[in-house]
Amino acid sequence: MKVCIIGGGLAGLAAALRLKSRHEVDIYEKKDHLGGCLSSHRVHEYWIEQYYHHCFSEDRQLFSLLSELGIADRLEWLEGTTGYFADGTLYPLNTPTEILRYPLLSLTDKAKLALLTIRSKRMDPETLDTVTAEEFIIRELGKRTYESFFEPLMRSKFGERRNHISAAWLIGRIAIRSNRGLSGERLGYLKGGFQVLVDALSDAVGRDCTIRLYDPVTRIARESGEWRVNGQRYDAIISTIPPQAVIHAGGPDLPPLPYQGAACLALGLDQQVTEGIYWLNMKDPGPYGAVITHTNFVPAERYGEHIVYLASYFTGDLPVRADTVMRDHFCRTFGIPASSIHWERMAVEPLAGPVFTTGYRKLIPAYQAKGFYWAGMFSPSNYPERSMEGSISAGYTVAGELDRTGGEA
Ligand SMILES: Cc1cc2nc3c(=O)[nH]c(=O)nc-3n(C[C@H](O)[C@H](O)[C@H](O)COP(=O)(O)OP(=O)(O)OC[C@H]3O[C@@H](n4cnc5c(N)ncnc54)[C@H](O)[C@@H]3O)c2cc1C
Incomplete structure (x- = not known):
């Protein structure tokens, strides 16, 4: 045929x-x-993904494809640490002590969240397709946890559509990201x-x-x-x-399916920015929702510099000069002089993925x-x-x- x-x-x-x-x-x-x-950017002598990528321990088809192609030896497992940036402070959220110290949720809120994380693996996302994530979290964990923890994450990922996202998406996300050790999440990457x-x-x-x-x-x-x-x-x-x-x-x-765009500014830097955190969610509204420091996941020595992504999602048109606005906001927020930035590459994809609305x-x-x-x-x-x-x-x-x-x- x-x-x-x-x-x-x-x-x-x-x-x-x-x-x-x-x-x-x-x-x-x-x-x-x-x-x-x-796809990746070619920078100096190396490749770096246009959009941050890692894989998960359940990705069986991916692993067997790597074997079939003779590149399974490239797969490595690394710690992916996370944190929250709120009101100018960076809170690491990896070890039990760091989580206990996090001041924006009470001890009871944290215990309920931990239990939901454990239960999430047994839930069937499809049954939650018609319930909004907002409704679900408020019912399970209370309004305070939704407003101080989940709502900023949903805003940075889905903007104005955040109130329409299904609990199916949220619970799937919590389940997949609950594969944690004592110091962070175990995530896969390919050498090179x-x-x-x-x-x-x-x-x-x-x-x-x-x-x-x-x-x-x-x-x-x-x-x-x-x-x-x-x-x-x-x-x-x-x-x-x-x-x-x-x-x-x-x-x-x-x-038609609901879709959204992604804009991702990758920066090469001569300094560490996020105190060793790989994935830093931004609580306060801004031109990007997360600062993802690739070289806090994959060692910086492999690249000879630090690599950071500023990640944002959009619906409709990307704001004008989005790259400049993102870079300037980042430099101001993290005290980075423009001279520390070796290079920058913007990737924009208007149909970067479906929006899992109810x-x-x-x-x-x-x-x-x-x-x-x-x-x-x-x-x-x-x-x-x-x-x-x-x-x-x-x-x-x-x-x-x-x-x-x-x-x-
Ligand atoms: C920001 C971001 C981060 C991600 N992070 C991860 C991650 O960490 N882990 C993970 O597992 N997954 C991640 N993903 C998801 C993963 O990248 C995708 O699921 C996967 O790469 C999608 O492959 P695809 O072939 O389905 O679609 P696409 O990659 O979108 O491929 C579609 C292709 O069609 C081409 N095309 C479009 N229109 C036309 C046309 N008219 N004619 C011809 N060609 C056309 C496009 O150029 C594109 O090459 C991420 C995605 C994004 C956007």
């Missing part, structure tokens, strides 16, 4: 890997490189960066498939029982881009719908949070469906 895959991110590459030996596969990628959200995975996957796929970089899909049509994509004939189409992006090109009209589950497209195969951040395997694991799994599933149905989606 002649198969068209729209999008050269993880889902598209994983699907191509499974299909390439039996079918003629073309991958259309609108950018000049593969990798999608897992996740670009190693993108490169290995691109090599494996590129040997047998046609990769069409810088070739956005803009025209889709159905003619005499065949698909036409940008004028080329295909028997089947796998889309890894969201339904609303496909409609613009003339593809099937599935209901009722989202009903909108998830099936792997086959309206003549198309669908796999990506919007797939069932990426509910109630998107991940590398979810996109690899979606790519594999859709490849299996395509084989099983002979292209008759």
Whole structure:
């Protein structure tokens, strides 16, 4: 069969890997490189992800893909420490002592939160799809905990939509991040960066498939029982881009999903900033919601400098000069002279991931719908949070469906 895959991110590459030996596969990628959200910046002699990435101990498909590609020895497990920055003070939140000392929650609030974290692993997120995270936390932990702890986190992640986010997303998030040791969370990373995975996957796929970089899909049509994509004939189409992006090109009209954009400013610095904390959530409203110091996770010696991400999410248009506003705010807040910054790179993706609002589950497209195969951040395997694991799994599933149905989606 002649198969068209729209999008050269993880889902598209994983699907191509499974299909390439039996079918003629073309991958259309609108950018000049593969990798999608897992792409990296080339800085000096190293690669650094455009958007901070780590993996989790449950990511089984990801680990077996690393083995299949011969790069499993690159996987390493490191401590990912977290903290909260509130009213100009940095509070580490890793060891039991640090958590006990945290002044913005009472002892009872902390005990209730710890119990919910333990219970979260046994909860079924799907049953919480229609309840808002706000309602759920207030019911389980009280208004004070919601307002002083969760609400700022939800605001920085979802902005004005924070009151519409489902408890399914929140509980999934708490469960996945509860894999903690005594000093922090155990998180996976690839030596050399996740670009190693993108490169290995691109090599494996590129040997047998046609990769069409810088070739956005803009025209889709159905003619005499065949698909036409940008004028080329295909028997089947796998889309890894969201339904609303496909409609613009003339593809099937599935209901649009709520999505949001991400803007991430990466900075190379000559100094440590966040007192050894990897993931620092910002309590006070500002132009970014978290300061993620990559080199407090992966040793700075590997890069010869410190690397920090300023992470923000947006809906609609990104504010003008967002990078300058973020950088200036960061320098002011953390007392960093501009001369300490060696380089900066801004990454912006308007469709960086679904927003898991209440009722989202009903909108998830099936792997086959309206003549198309669908796999990506919007797939069932990426509910109630998107991940590398979810996109690899979606790519594999859709490849299996395509084989099983002979292209008759
Ligand atoms: C800020 C951020 C942080 C993240 N952190 C983590 C993490 O720590 N751990 C984790 O497991 N996951 C993380 N993720 C999620 C992970 O990156 C994604 O789930 C995964 O990479 C998505 O792959 P995908 O192929 O489904 O989608 P995408 O990566 O979005 O790939 C879609 C591809 O389609 C291309 N495209 C779009 N439109 C067209 C068109 N018209 N024609 C042709 N091509 C087109 C795009 O350029 C892109 O390459 C993060 C994501 C973001 C945004």
